[in-house]
Amino acid sequence: SQQGEEDPQALSIQEGENATMNCSYKTSINNLQWYRQNSGRGLVHLILIRSNEREKHSGRLRVTLDTSKKSSSLLITASRAADTASYFCATEGDFGNEKLTFGTGTRLTIIP
């Protein structure tokens, strides 16, 4: 079964607005990562947050992690049409040497 569940499944916003996507997971983790997938393409790594971190920034991206609630959020500020894609969270278990387990994804559409 999927470790992560993203919410919402789909999100449409106007260009320039902020987009927030959430991810929940079930087991203890070593880190949580966010990936972007453009239609018909492979996944691109966006940002990684470790289990002992609470917030991380990278350009227009802001990720938070709440291990007590087993949840994470990805905020994209000042959205652009090029941000239109599917976004997936992925978790690595806390025993090391483990594969990433991906969530079901949020399909983000930015309306110009």
Place this chain on the structure above:
Amino acid sequence: NAGVMQNPRHLVRRRGQEARLRCSPMKGHSHVYWYRQLPEEGLKFMVYLQKENIIDESGMPKERFSAEFPKEGPSILRIQQVVRGDSAAYFCASSPLTDANYGYTFGSGTRLTVV
């Protein structure tokens, strides 16, 4: 740095044929992961390999599917006697370390269509 190379990009097979998907990891990466993605769904883990070793194949169907990562050459995901349900995008990813603390680098995938 060519990234993770997968070929072919598209593969069409008739039911009962064999499909071979290839993946060359990034230079310096010795860990390869295969994932399958059905339309409108997330990625499902299939197998994790290091050179000449299968580390975790818990996501691989017990029959018809096999994977290898030889000492020389690309990693191969092999599907024997394909069925319509095998139609999906198959993605390969690589990483340089045992853990995923630096994220994975994904290839562009192979889209398998079984007719």
